[in-house]
Every structure is written in C-alpha cells, then in structure tokens.
Amino acid sequence: MSRLMKKLLWTAILPLVVMALLTFGLTSLLIGRFAETESYDQLEREADIVYEALVDGRGIPGQLDVLVFQDGEAVNLDRGGRMRRHMTPVLDPDSLSERDEVSANGSRLLTFLREEGDVQIVTYAPVPLSTPQFRQIYVILGSGFLLALLVAIGVTYWMGLRLTSPLIKLKQATTAIMSGRHDIALPPVTDDEIGDLTEAVRQMNTSLEEKERLQNTFISGVTHDVRTPLAIVRNEAEMLELGVVKQEDVAATGRSLTEEVDRIDRLVSQMLEYSKLSAGKLALTMGSVHVSQLIEETVLRMDDWFLQKEVAVVLELEDVTIQADRLAMERVLSNFLQNAYHASPIGGVITIRLSERRLEIEDEGPGIAETMRANIWDMYVKGDRSNGHGLGLAINKLLLEAHQLTYGVESNEGAIFWIEWD
Numbered sequence: 001m002s003r004l005m006k007k008l009l010w011t012a013i014l015p016l017v018v019m020a021l022l023t024f025g026l027t028s029l030l031i032g033r034f035a036e037t038e039s040y041d042q043l044e045r046e047a048d049i050v051y052e053a054l055v056d057g058r059g060i061p062g063q064l065d066v067l068v069f070q071d072g073e074a075v076n077l078d079r080g081g082r083m084r085r086h087m088t089p090v091l092d093p094d095s096l097s098e099r100d101e102v103s104a105n106g107s108r109l110l111t112f113l114r115e116e117g118d119v120q121i122v123t124y125a126p127v128p129l130s131t132p133q134f135r136q137i138y139v140i141l142g143s144g145f146l147l148a149l150l151v152a153i154g155v156t157y158w159m160g161l162r163l164t165s166p167l168i169k170l171k172q173a174t175t176a177i178m179s180g181r182h183d184i185a186l187p188p189v190t191d192d193e194i195g196d197l198t199e200a201v202r203q204m205n206t207s208l209e210e211k212e213r214l215q216n217t218f219i220s221g222v223t224h225d226v227r228t229p230l231a232i233v234r235n236e237a238e239m240l241e242l243g244v245v246k247q248e249d250v251a252a253t254g255r256s257l258t259e260e261v262d263r264i265d266r267l268v269s270q271m272l273e274y275s276k277l278s279a280g281k282l283a284l285t286m287g288s289v290h291v292s293q294l295i296e297e298t299v300l301r302m303d304d305w306f307l308q309k310e311v312a313v314v315l316e317l318e319d320v321t322i323q324a325d326r327l328a329m330e331r332v333l334s335n336f337l338q339n340a341y342h343a344s345p346i347g348g349v350i351t352i353r354l355s356e357r358r359l360e361i362e363d364e365g366p367g368i369a370e371t372m373r374a375n376i377w378d379m380y381v382k383g384d385r386s387n388g389h390g391l392g393l394a395i396n397k398l399l400l401e402a403h404q405l406t407y408g409v410e411s412n413e414g415a416i417f418w419i420e421w422d
Helices: 003-056 132-178 193-242 247-278 291-301 303-307 326-343 392-402
Strands: 066-070 099-104 107-116 119-126 287-290 312-317 321-324 349-354 358-362 406-411 415-420
Touching: 003 066, 003 107, 003 119, 003 132, 132 193, 193 247, 247 392, 287 291, 287 326, 291 303, 291 312, 291 326, 291 349, 321 326, 326 349, 326 358, 326 392, 326 415, 392 406
Parallel strands: 312 349
Antiparallel strands: 066 119, 099 107, 107 119, 287 321, 349 358, 358 415, 406 415
C-alpha cells in the first residue's frame, strides 16, 4: 500500500472515529439527563399512586416497584398475588434523599422517597442507561458507525486507487525522464489537476526531447565550427614552420590565421555572454537611448558589409527615446540586421521602421517556417541560411527580457522581427 493511500485512509477513518466518540458521549449525556428526569417524574407519580392506594385501603398495583416503610420498618404489602419481576432490593429509607441514585443487588437504581407522617414510600427503577432499551440504542449507533466506517474505507480505498495509480505512473515517468529516456507511459489525461499534471509532464518530456536533439545538433555544429578554423590554423602554422610559404604570401597567411582565431573568439565570447545572461550576472546600465540615432549609427557601421550583396537599407524612423542599456540595444539591433542580411537575396532591401512604441526590421528573404517560429529564440536553433551558431537570437531574447520588452517575429514573403515598449 502506498504512503499516500495510507494517509487517505487515515484521513477518512480518524474523523469517523472522533465523530463516533462524540456521538456516543453526547448521546449518553443528553439522553441520560433527559431519561433521568423523566424517570424521577415517573417514580414520583408512582409514589403518589401507592400513597392514594394506602389511604383508600386498596391493593398496590403489582407492576409498580415500591417499598413501604413505617417507622423505618418494611411493611409487607398486598400486591394482588402477582409475582415480582425481579428481586426486591434492600434499601434504608433513612439514608435516602428525595431523589437519589443507589447501588443494590449489583445494579444501579434511581429512587424517589415520599414521606407522609411515619410512613415512607420508596419507588425505584433501574438507571436509564443500563436498561435494555438504551443498550439497543447503543447497539444501533455502534452498528451504524461500523457500517459507515466500512463504507468510508471502501470508498476511500477506491478513490485512493484512482488518485495514486496515475501518480505512481507519473513518478515512474519522471524517473525515466531523469535517466534520459523519453519512451514513457503516461496515465490517461483526466479533467482534473492530475490530468493537468499528466499533460504538463507530457509537454515537459516532449520539450526536453526536442532540447536534447537541438543540443546535440548544436554541439555537433559548434564542434565543426571550432575544428574547421583550428585545422586551418594548424595547417598554415605548419606551413610557416616548414618555410614553404613564399615571402610574398606571409602577410596573407597571417591575415588568414587572424581571421580564423577571431572566428573562434567570437564563438567563445557568444557562449560566455549567453551564460552570463542566463545566470542573470550581466548587469545592464540603464539610460536614455535615442533609438533613431542608434539605428543610423549601426547601419552606417555595417554599410560595407551590406555592399557585399548590394543590399539596400531603407529607414522609416520617428524620433524616439527609451530607457535602456545602449550597448545591449546595439547588440540586439546588430544581430537582427545580420540575420536580415543573410536572409536577403542579392540586391534585396532591408526596411527598418521605428514608431513611438514599435521597432520593425523586415527583409525580403524566404521567411521563417511556422514550425520554426516557436523555437527560433532557443539557444540551439539557427536558420538554414545562417552561418552562425544559433546563439544570436537566444542572446537577443535574454537581453530583451532583461529590459522587460516585448518581442516577436512575423513572416509572410519575408521575415519581420519586432520589438515593442510601453
């Protein structure tokens, strides 16, 4: 039996036990008090009947439990020849109060004492809680409690199985996911919180599986991107060492070595930047940023780059100032422009639109497939035409979220990356 099942059973049993104890206690108290009062009143009426019978010289009804004393001595009464229902108790009227409770013949009795001159009339009856009628009440209450307890245990056990069975399966599934397996068996999705949890585990498993696939792709790509320049550096360094490079080619070989080392440095720098951003360790210096001016400066700096494919940049800018980190926003803008440049055909146009609350960068490339849009901001995802490492948009995402800016991508004939602020 699972720990949760035991807790559920105890949760069902304990309140019933407490309720039963309270029920028995309150029933004994309330019924006992009521029955005791009624019994004393009945004994008083019986004493009146006996006194009237003595005064009139009539016989005392045989069904009455009564003792009569004169000057403290018991009087042998004419009971009409009827047999007594039980043994007559031995009582001392001098030791009794008007309404009393005494022990006699091994049982508890309620007594009522009426004194008329030298005559004492004592009527008596068993204490109500010891009578068969009250024992029957307790038997009925006890039987009802046991039946309710059995039904509660049965229903709780049945409900517990319905609750714990999917939870056990979910535990097994999460254990399998932690061990790196994704071929898991999940319980059916129900219309409750457990169903929501099951769906969340399913989505988590799918997401982790996709992340692992992308990570493996990323590691493979990064390994290739590092090994390729390293191989070039090694080959050219060996050529220099062996002296097979002509004197007039030494400068070109040096430039080639520098370019390949720069490629590796950019990759390492991007990975370190992403690591710091994801850990929240990269502090932002907030200030007023003139966005239109920043766009013009960035485009001017990248102008030689755009000329390689004869890409034209069209600016549709309003005068807008926001609170942001200038270097971070320049980093975001540069990456968006690089992506637009790589996606653009030769002789294409990149349009930058800036309004009071929105910045758009649109290219004339093939656009972004709908299946990629959900993951394009992830660390390991890059477009088919990208020569990067899948880190640019992931870094942009962290920078924009650190600024609490809204961002997104739209695609029709080309792609439009946009940023919005309040």
